[in-house]
Amino acid sequence: MDLVSARLAALSPSETLAMSQKSNELKAQGIDVINLSVGETDFNTPDHVKDAAKKAIDENYSFYSPVPGYLSLREAICNKLKKENNLEYKPDQIVCSNGAKQSVCNVLLALVGKSDEVIIPAPYWVSYPEMVKISDGKSVIISAGIEQDFKITPAQLEAAITPQTKVFILCSPSNPTGSVYSRDELKALADVLEKYPNVYVLSDEIYEHINYVGSHESIAQFENIRDRVIVVNGISKCYAMTGWRIGWIAAPKWIAAACNKLQGQYTSGPCSVAQKAAEAAYIDDAGFVVKVREAFTRRKKLVMELTAEIPGFKVSEPKGAFYIFPDAAAYIGKSYGDRKIENSGDLAMYLLEVGHVACVGGGAFGAPTCIRMSYATSEENLKKAFARIKDALGKLQ
Numbered sequence: 524m525d526l527v528s529a530r531l532a533a534l535s536p537s538e539t540l541a542m543s544q545k546s547n548e549l550k551a552q553g554i555d556v557i558n559l560s561v562g563e564t565d566f567n568t569p570d571h572v573k574d575a576a577k578k579a580i581d582e583n584y585s586f587y588s589p590v591p592g593y594l595s596l597r598e599a600i601c602n603k604l605k606k607e608n609n610l611e612y613k614p615d616q617i618v619c620s621n622g623a624k625q626s627v628c629n630v631l632l633a634l635v636g637k638s639d640e641v642i643i644p645a646p647y648w649v650s651y652p653e654m655v656k657i658s659d660g661k662s663v664i665i666s667a668g669i670e671q672d673f674k675i676t677p678a679q680l681e682a683a684i685t686p687q688t689k690v691f692i693l694c695s696p697s698n699p700t701g702s703v704y705s706r707d708e709l710k711a712l713a714d715v716l717e718k719y720p721n722v723y724v725l726s727d728e729i730y731e732h733i734n735y736v737g738s739h740e741s742i743a744q745f746e747n748i749r750d751r752v753i754v755v756n757g758i759s760k761c762y763a764m765t766g767w768r769i770g771w772i773a774a775p776k777w778i779a780a781a782c783n784k785l786q787g788q789y790t791s792g793p794c795s796v797a798q799k800a801a802e803a804a805y806i807d808d809a810g811f812v813v814k815v816r817e818a819f820t821r822r823k824k825l826v827m828e829l830t831a832e833i834p835g836f837k838v839s840e841p842k843g844a845f846y847i848f849p850d851a852a853a854y855i856g857k858s859y860g861d862r863k864i865e866n867s868g869d870l871a872m873y874l875l876e877v878g879h880v881a882c883v884g885g886g887a888f889g890a891p892t893c894i895r896m897s898y899a900t901s902e903e904n905l906k907k908a909f910a911r912i913k914d915a916l917g918k919l920q
């Protein structure tokens with residue numbers, strides 16, 4: 524008998540983490556699986572950041588930190604926002620949490636209640652609609668297909684807004700599509716939002732530094748909606764620190780205070796040592812971000828070449844992040860022996876079990892004919908993985 528609450532029963536497990544787990548299980552059985560499923564870089568955390576963490580341990584940063592994080596870390600984040608994004612924030616507008624994942628969830632729990640709607644452009648990051656469920660809200664999905672580079676138009680946004688709309692979630696650069704909204708595109712969305720003063724914008728900018736088309740643009744730069752924007756960011760992707768679990772929001776003071784209150788009853792401040800490491804990364808990245816971006820630029824070029832060799836894949840060139848999101852509709856409905864590919868989840872499972880490459884089916888991202896591959900791995904691995912994918916797909920009839 525299943526005794527979990529109705530809230531938990533309605534929740535789907537994270538498909539990205541599930542595929543990664545499955546790939547690790549096969550590896551543990553001795554199968555040589557290449558994991559392109561989870562969004563995690565293969566770089567190590569920079570040495571000076573590791574040194575800062577070791578120093579923090581020696582200096583006894585072993586006590587509870589303030590709930591929103593150490594003042595010194597929040598100041599470093601404010602300096603980063605000023606220097607890199609030309610955005611003015613004060614430390615009491617910053618709340619640090621256990622990864623940007625918690626930051627997103629905090630904001631939704633703080634703002635969304637029963638009968639509130641949250642607008643989510645699809646393809647979306649797997650966790651957004653599930654977090655909306657946790658907060659008792661209702662997701663309103665707007666679909667943007669490959670023909671519009673997976674980006675919504677201002678008219679689509681406006682058509683989705685109702686008197687119940689509380690939050691609009693924007694993710695640029697995007698997981699899973701790699702698309703990036705230009706300044707003009709963001710301005711056009713901001714101009715729509717200006718007309719709806721009860722709508723808040725959760726701007727997930729975790730892939731800020733992995734951008735191939737120019738410098739990062741935040742929707743928080745537009746004064747007409749600035750007091751309704753919550754920026755979410757963190758150290759996982761740009762400083763290769765997924766396991767350290769530090770994310771943060773920069774928000775209007777009352778929203779930061781609400782997240783602070785929530786977190787105070789729920790998790791307290793995030794890990795003290797990880798905060799000191801994050802602070803070191805924000806004070807000086809020692810050229811790491813540029814190095815990472817250069818590596819990803821090469822990898823992106825390579826995966827564009829490799830996917831072009833796969834018949835039936837339709838690809839929109841990623842402008843940021845480290846995912847490629849081909850439309851694989853041509854393979855849905857095909858079979859291998861008595862194994863039929865009914866949807867993109869089946870296709871991902873087929874590629875894992877027959878091709879020994881882990882990807883994630885697009886269904887989990889609201890794009891049922893697509894498939895997500897993370898290219899956050901070596902060029903050698905990528906060549907091997909795409910040769911296997913091509914070979915496995917070639918067997919489908």
Ligand code: PMP
Pocket residue numbers: 562621622623624625627648694698727729757758759765769770
């Ligand atoms: N937002 C997006 C779009 C992501 O891809 C991720 C990746 N996990 C997160 C938020 C959360 O990042 P983390 O919790 O590792 O900081």
Ligand code: GLU
Pocket residue numbers: 537539540560561562563624648649650698
């Ligand atoms: N966000 C990453 C991804 O999409 C990490 C996994 C997760 O947190 O769901 O793969």
